[in-house]
Amino acid sequence: MESNTYWTSLKEHQPQGAAATRDEFSEELPVVDAFSGDSNLTAGRRDFLKMLGFSITAATLAASCEAPVRKVIPYVIKPEDVTPGIATWYASTFMNGSDWCPILVKTRDGRPIKIEGNRYSSITQGGVDTKALASVLGLYNNKRLRQAMRGGENGKLKATTWEEADTAITGKLSANPNLRIAILTQTVLSPSTKAVVGRFQQSFPNTVHVAYDPVSEHGALEANAAMFGKRALPEYRFQDCQVLVSFGADYLGSFGSSVQNQKGWAAGRKPTPDKPEMLRTYQFESWMSRSGANADYRVPLTERKVGAALLQLHDLIAAKTGGPALGGAPALNDETAEQRLRAASDELLANRGTSAVLCGMNDADAQAVCNSINSMLGNYGKTLRWDRASLLKQGSDARLAELMNDMKAGKVDLLLINGCNPAYDVPGFAEALSKVATKVAANYSADETSVLCDFVLPEHHILESWNDAEPFVGVYSLAQPTISPLFQTRQFPESLLKWSGASENWYDFIVAHWKSTVLAGEMSAEAAWTNALQYGVYERNGGVPSPVPFSLQTAFAASASTSMATPATAAPSTDPTANLAGEDRVYAATGSVSEAASRLRQKISASGDAEVVVFENAVIGNGAYTDNPWLQETLDSITKVCWDNYAMVNPGWAREQGLGDGDHVKLTTSAGSITVPVLLQPGQAKGTFAVALGYGRTATGHPSTDNGANAYKLLGADRNSWGIVNWSKEAGNTEFARNQVYDSLFDDSKKKRPHVKETTLEEYAKDPMAGNRDREEILVHLKSFYPDRFANKNGFHWGMAVDLNACIGCGACHVACQSENNIPVVGKKEMARKHDMHWIRIDRYYAGSEDNPEVVFQPMMCQHCDQAPCENVCPVAATNHSSEGLNQMAYNRCIGTRYCANNCPYKVRRFNWFDYMGADSFGDYNDMDPMKQGKEMGQLSDLTRMVLNPDVTVRSRGVMEKCSFCVQRIQESKLAAKMDGRPMVDGDIKTACQTACATGAITFGNLFDNSSQVYQLSENNDRAFRVIEEFHTLPSVTYLTKVRNKKPADHIHLVPFEGTLDQA
């Protein structure tokens, strides 16, 4: 292998690059200017004294001796379940289109402030993703619409009243009983909403309901409909898999039910010395996805070759299982790739029924081939299950296309749009929309679609709503309001009920619908409803799916749900829009596997130099959350860039083409074109551009979130995620806001030890300390005159263990920490100036070649060293050590010398360069540009500040901050134990990052307690190591060696440490 050390950026990977990245202050400081004679800065002694006098006087006046009068306003009538200062938790559901996650909502004094996963869900098992975590900030978004609006000239909305809007709409509905109405939504998970739509259709029979998904799974749904008779996706049970082969499906990111996938994946990635077994994963893909970065074997291929590899695998499997051979698969022309494909095929055949093959293309033909492979392997009914089929994606591209045709032909009189933004994410929709007589949007904000409509009826935020969901057959969850509606908003089903003349309100409708359908089999529907509401989830078969024999049609029929997407056949055939409603017709379009294969062959034989792939960024989503600053500022798992999108290209290929990092290119497909900066991404397949969806919004309400380029413009009518592209270099260069790449923890000399350690399963089985042997030598040298830090077990010594094997770099911990600890958003400009404020960052290391590197993720937060270098250099003892092993930070004592940050070898300390959060009461005194950005995004507004955690100090300008091990949670749990008069129990305290980690990579607890999980992992474990342990900083955070399930010969073994400790 060409590299013998880890690298974090291309600059570092190149010769002499590491030295440059190691230089923390590579720019020149303007010191000479200040002291040279011709400088403007010629302040003399007298000026100095004047300034000194003035500032002392000003400070005295500002801190004038009158304290402000503070009011305290109690409730007039206090609600019984609210105690000021004590959090109340509600079980609810985060849902938006196909994004679904059962959650717990922490409210303080009536304000939701934090989201965690609901462990009662057998699907997510307490896991949670970034979108759900950040949704609490969306509640306090200043750009939400605050009342009903009506369209005006030039897309400017005008305020109106709900009465006026209702009168106008009901007027139109009653004037013409044959009004041709269409309801356009994303996937509707809510069975009650579907029932309300059904009710509306009874009152207005000429109504069709069309659902589409911005990131579509139409292809897979159609393939499954044709082959299994139902338009759904199977439930993937990775915990039952031994081998996982994915063709471009980012299952740890945005493919399917990602939290469930992460849980299942993690179950197979935790080997122990007694049971050295692991799930093995293969990834054939064009761009470096999160799943690819975590795969044991990753093969970069262009999308056309990914299709070819899928066809080849089909025939390799068919040859051994007696299935139908398809033949004619194009060659990959890549020896390693073909070798990996054969190895994958052999392992799949050895693990029939305990493997899964996934395909990420939105293409019915590719999906049909993939289904056929899984069928031959006997995976259906075992690892791919239909008894709890996934209903997360129900949208139909075909029906969307038909609706748009009808709109263009003037066949739609009234269009009701809810919870989707087609003018942004469907090319050509705006034009079709202009032909519709009356357009009504029920969205949160004045988005791209709303501004084109005649009426905008703003929706509640999900945390203000009643709702229900059936994301999997027989699996239900409920959403309940955790705060009274902040604005004059109304839920869409409530509107539909009102317009169809129903007397009941939406809440009563849900309760009645549940009692008559979901809870129909229960002894007491009332008790079951209360129970479901309390737990937030209700699962038919007790959450544990029963095994179903391999008989797809019957198995599915047996558990078929009433809420399955039933075609709206009620529409009379004379209705001109009736053709919108025929799903059967679409079923028939897909024939046998061999026909599908031949069509796929044709598609992948398309000629063209370059391809473009568009994908959903798992952090920021499909564009619905682009206005969320927390998500914008969460760094991408792989590229470590935030606040932007870009076209990822292979570095070597880019150099050949004369493209440099940040250069702009114009990408043109048959559908449209965009201009976007390129980012040189190791591991990207040569000749492909990969662009994230969700950016390029134009109406989020703020220039900093209207960022990037809209990759939806590249999508054709089939909404396939890849296509042939023509590209040309354009003028301009973008500087990305990214972290980690500027602070290298590594020395360029190979004599330094790496900060991450890894081995292979085979070596681990032989030697549990494999990859970690150098620690023995370190520990021998770490002798001290002082007593051992764990010698006197007095009380508590908090510690954390991080399993590098389980960390997938998803960033959920990032957002959870931001939410828990009042961490400010600093904006793109500040991020680019290395002023990021996150207390936890996820370092990503590459090893090996830039064409296909191995990737390791390492969450890095304050290590709470027992011999902390930062503590020794603080001149005012603002940071010091607690008796419980915490490196404590007293903000009010800090004077901002930043010596601690300079002396921290882990680079985890963050400095408040500005008053990002408005902690100071001086108003606009530091109203500089980056601040303004925060201000306009509303971070300093009273509304957005409602998200702050009242138990954590809001830091002011000029102080240092860093991870506190969630000390507020430690203190809270200790107090609870003291009040109960009981000892602390392992697991009492969970840090925010730990609760957010779906894969269970983070463990927290008391290192003095030998039975605690964290002690077992960090003190009684051969995989345990500490970062730069040889410095004798005695960190309280322990990492566990990453174990890859690949042959030792395929693994990049870095050159081991060669020098002596003196050299280190």
Added chain:
Amino acid sequence: MYADVAAGQALYEANCARCHQPYRRGTGPALYGVTERWADTANLYAWIKNSTAYLKTGDLYAVALYEEYQKSVMPAFPQFEDKDIANILAYMRSWPAEAATTAAAPGAGGGPAKPAIDPSVLVIILISLVFIAWLLGQVSSFLRKRVSEKYNETVPEPVPVLQRPGMKPLFGMAAFVLVCFLGYSTYDGATAINRQENYMPDQPIAFSHEIHAGANKIDCRYCHTGAEKGKSAVIPSMNVCMNCHYDVKEGKQYGTTEIAKIYKAVGFNPENNTYTGEQEPVEWVRIHNLADHVYFNHAQHTMVGGIECQTCHGPVQEMEVMYQYQSLSMGWCINCHRQTEVNFAANDFYGDYDQLHQDLASGKLDAVHVSDIGGAECQKCHY
């Protein structure tokens, strides 16, 4: 004949005090200075004996009073003889005058805490006196010089003050003392910024802890329900007041005026005991303010530490108007944490402190104080 003040007081308390107070308006007007308000004492006697009858005379002052108090009539007192009334009025005249000036009706909202005598006034007076002394000295020496010149006496060349014998050490000492004093007062002043010991703002409702906690012996936790549960002790919501004041419609001290404010806030009509639904929150002035970067939890101190409310809040049961008793400074907190013993044996939570238990058993430690288990560390309160 002299009036009997003691007899007057007895009569006043038995017959008048229910509706009248000396300095505050109750059901009826405040009675301090009542004799001065009535032009003719005979009329006042007639008014007291039977106000309804007296109203018929059409006396303008009496009619105005009647209108001002919502046409509620004072009951007749036919049993009073002139002597009794004279005694009562004598008792009223015996009330001190200065209290009346401080008893202005309290307005809502409060002002910042102010010490009794502003030290800066003293400093200004001192400086002025020194300046005047210096001025007089100058005048005197000038005059003496002129007199000397006139009589041609030889004037010794003035020696600068510093060069006079013994002055240098004196000035040195003085400068040292001055620097020390300025340094100390700067430090002391700076640490006192935002401290509000003895802060006693006016509250929107003149709630008396003396009556509720002192005289009526209501437990603190009856109203401050959060004190044993969590961070906030909780200012009671108005529905807690209504638990008693649904029936108690008139107070000893302020009659119905203050209680009427509760009724206004909760929307209660005391005439027919019905709720109107018109609610209006009461904006109390917060007395005990900790800085934003301090975390304080009541439950830790009351439930775990077993501390009495009065330890920090002072003799609340004696406070007619609530004020801040302690400084609530960090030094005050830390001192208490150093001096307070932890009830180590009684709570199983402390079982984890192996070393401290050993030290207790071996006699190395007599008792465990809060600071021994980390109670003086930064991040126990600052996070």
